Amino acid sequence: MSLEACAVTFAYPRNEPVIHDISLALDPGETVVLVGANGSGKSTLLRVLSGYLCPQSGTVHLKGRMIHRLSAQHIARRVASLEQQPTMALDFTVREIVEMGRLPHLGPLRRMKTADHRAVTDALLMTNTAELADRSIHALSGGEQQRAFLAMAFAQSPDVLLLDEPTRHLDVHYQIETMELIRQRAAAGLSVLVALHDLNHAAAYGDRVAVMHHGRLRVVGPPESVLSESLIREAFNLACHVVDVPSLHRRLIVPVEPRNDLST
């Protein structure tokens, strides 16, 4: 078990709980896709799992240790996390941003060593951003920026990767590229929890799919058993057809216009 949440409940100060009683465990090499309507608590769950928010009840364990007792630096050596639409308030080059990924591994004087430089180079090559390394992040397209931030997360050499809608605002090509990149890292042993809106990506890339509904974890399981017409109608208030395409080994979710009757 890389990362494990046990009965986690979290509320922002003076508010109703945003997530209720959630238990979820990530195995090494596994990709779990988190889906759910807007406001269902996906981002909050990711923030709690990353150690950034401390739950009011329940626990999160990272490799068997309580995450909220660990220092930020200790967590960041094992967990890389990208919030929704990561941004840089000031102007940095791609290489400088990827180098930030090494920060949790550096000694007290924060000097980069040979191994750190190698991890940065590897992350740049992996994400195909080496040729962008000396360009300013603000001069890049949305897709290129997203790849640069992924490179930063990979440079952290984490065991666990938490991503909040990494394909948001990307064109179709970059969405696929990003998801393939994540799949490769999972194949190399990383545990990945990724929040997505696209149910077809969830079906294609998730080893398991976790469905959030009104702050609760409605169901977790393999995509072919979880992503059914009835569950999607309940969790997303959406009528759809679910089609299995054996030649592609794919399950496709095809939304139906709300006014159309499913039976016709």
Added chain:
Amino acid sequence: MTRRRATVAGCLAGLLLTALLCGILFGPTSLGVREVWRALLPGRSGGTVPAHVVSIVHRIRLPRAVLGALVGAALSLSGAALQGLFRNPLASPYVLGVAGGAAAGAALAILLAGPHTWLLPVGAFVGAIIAVTLVYGLARGRDRRTSTFTLILAGVAVSALFGAVTSFAIFVSSRGERMADIVFWMLGGLGRADWTDILILCPVVLAGLLVLVALAPRLNALARGEQGAFHLGVHPERTTRWILLLTTLLTATAVSMAGTIGFVGLIIPHLLRLLIGSDHRVLLPASAIGGAAFLVWADLAARTLLRPVELPVGILTAFLGAPFFLFLLRTQARRPS
């Protein structure tokens, strides 16, 4: 980028050295390069130097140039660190009211105890800490972000408050001889430089620079916002407190010696950020050297432009800096944040 940085570093070092040299050479009495050289290194050169030259170099111009360099470095370094911390290129010790707080503290200290007492730097530091706490508290929204406009508005409000304290100190002292002392702080000048000041400021600037450079990678990570910085293993609040403490210490010490010299901490880091990027590992030392060179040049201009009248250098930097600030505000306001 690496090449450009090397070029910029070379230029800055050259500017600082020439500034220090010119700061010693030029003044009401023009000195020759050879005389100054002999006065600086008495043992090695053969010829004797007139006593008044030695006196001018050692007791007036050298301390003034060195103090200018240290004050410029302290203010510019603080500005660069504050811009990084607030993720805002408009932040600076003056815009944020830190310097105003220090000036008010200094004014009260002069009023109570007179100039040249230990109370002066302490008062400046306490005033600066109160100001920065107020501005930070006011500008920090519920979402833990500091927007440009609330930050500047909070800075304006706090500066006005502390400006009133300073004015009050002047008003109360108006019949005593201490008024001139207080007015000196408000105008900002290097005319009272002496070696004691330098002996205090030099270690503060060096220590501030070292610790801030050590914090630079964490300051870089804070550009991702508090959550993003946490994901990189940086404790956002702890880092924020350290940087506020160090920049306040640097600003307060500089202000307690040279009064309020504005805009150095805004212009220099901003220009350097445009030239060499935002990586604080490089930007912070570059800002320190750039600020040092700028203030020595500015002081040289201030005391030679209107000869024989010596203009307080704070007036000159404000003349240069205020239009620059307005220009920045315009370009920043157009950019969606």
